Amino acid sequence: MNTDANWKYRKLAHAYHRIGSGTTPRSEATEYYDELDGIPWVTTSELRENYIEKTKVNVTHLALADHSALRIYGPGSLMIAMYGATIGRLGIISVDAACNQACCVFEHSDEIENRYLFYWLLHRRADLISLSMGGGQPNLSQGLLKSERALCPPISKQKKIVAYLDQRCGEIDDLIAKKRNLLKLLAEKRSALITRAVTKGLNPNAPMKSSCIDWLGQVPAHWEVVSFKWRCQIPSGQVDPTEEEFGKLPLIAPDFIESGTGVLDEPPPAEQQGAISGKYHFAAGTVVYSKIRPLLAKVCISPFDALCSADMYPIIPSDSLDNNFLFFQLLSNHFTSFAVMESLRVAMPKVNRETLGAFPILIPPIDEQAAIVGEIKSGIEDIDKSRSLIERAIDRLTEYRAAIITKAVTGELEVT
Missing domain, CATH: 3.90.220.20 (DNA methylase specificity domains)
Structure with missing residues (x-):
């Protein structure tokens, strides 16, 4: 942890001009929703550690007038999911937008860059969720989030840390995306292996016949x-x-x-x-x-x-x-x-x-079925070995990404 006197803990409730949430207008009230010309309305399903410009649903000005809890937050506001399957997920809006009641919004601070807070909350996410486990489902209440104390250097340093993390995390995310694409290709290879074996057999020279089914095509003549x-x-x-x-x-x-x-x-x-x-x-x-x-x-x-x-x-x-x-x-x-x-x-x-x-x-004949099954299992075993190696590499990259974020926002890693 950084002991530099310029790094100070700041309680979010004191550092932010407005920390709020939103609400959900009645879904059956069609006058509250407008897909084409409304105000973007963020739900927690749209928080994916991303910038949000468009939302699946927009709300109308009438909805804002009829619901005091429904507010517009400015571009750059940071949102975090407080409960449900997406608890702890983050997003930053790039346009004026409202949100539902499951989002907590940090709109503006003179002391903390929202993108820096984004990385701080990523660093703290697991701990915050563990603190929210008091009752039934985990709940990151506004009270808990407002009481969070973020370790912050001066704004100029925060901007340098954000620029560094944006670049490094972007590079790591690109590597992870490439490896996930390899997993997708392996899954396609697996499906192709299975499909060919159970529809064409193992002998490429076997006599074929029409299956009389357009989408199935030819099959071995003795099947x-x-x-x-x-x-x-x-x-x-x-x-x-x-x-x-x-x-x-x-x-x-x-x-x-x-x-x-x-x-x-x-x-x-x-x-x-x-x-x-x-x-x-x-x-x-x-x-x-x-x-x-x-x-x-x-x-x-x-x-x-x-x-x-x-x-x-x-x-x-x-x-x-x-x-x-x-x-x-x-x-x-x-x-x-x-x-x-x-x-x-x-x-x-x-x-x-x-x-x-x-x-x-x-x-096919029962003995041929057994041979096909054996060949498929052998091929799948090789594919699964490759899949396991790639998944472990993704896990290591994910852990490395988290470690970089932690070191940067706690001052353990000097960013110039």
Whole structure:
């Protein structure tokens, strides 16, 4: 920590001319909202450590007149999310704007540059959130934020620190963005590997035939193409999760499955999740598919006896279909495209039983299925190794970025 006499702690309540918030006009009152010609109205979902010029929703001058808590803040004002899923997220508005009640706004100070406060709050974010954990959900109250004491050098020094951090953090963010793009390319490679293997097989010289389905194209001549409903069964009976024997079983929900990979986070027992409505019960090794929002491609193989909600289908294949091969078909691009296309026919994107039953499933001989599954798993293992290395590199860069910010705003790093 810097001991220079020019660095002083300043309580935000004393340093700022105005620290405030906003409110939410009634959503059904259309006269309070104007998408084209209103005043930008910031919600916490738009706070992403960014500059904000446009918002998803604008409010009208009538809304301002009818709501004393709804105020306009000037360009350069700093906003922080006080609660909810975005707690601690930050943004700086570059135009006049209002906000909802979940934002705390620091408008102007003669002693603290808002961009410097932005970096100070990034440095302090984890500690501030831990201090807000008194009751149910974390809440960074205005009182807590107003009482925060920021260590500040003179304004001229603050500007130098901000310029330094903008440059260094920008460089680090560019590196992180490139690595995230590599992760995206690996995910595409994974999907392409799975899709090709389950639709074309492993032998590039195998005789091919028309599948008679435009979007599927040619398939190996010795493979069957049959409707899903003739080779797979979805149980219809449900069990009561409040009964002791079922309440202790893991309850799989879509949120526990990683999109596009089938990786399953271990779900808590049904009783811990407060389950009360009927659930599907199935044995270890069952393929489980989420019928909601099929673009997310959420499917897994359960490693244990478990339950799942009505938003998911446990699928039992016939003896002619390996459950791992079925799993990879449901992860393939051609199935996801089919499911998304069909789901658009209804208001809520989902795949109903009839749609799933009509899907043209591909069935090679059972020994060939095993070979394909083995080849896919081998390829995925290599991809996951690369993914793990990149994710660790991103973590290190993120930690380095945080360390630079901390050292700069506490004076440990001399910035000239």
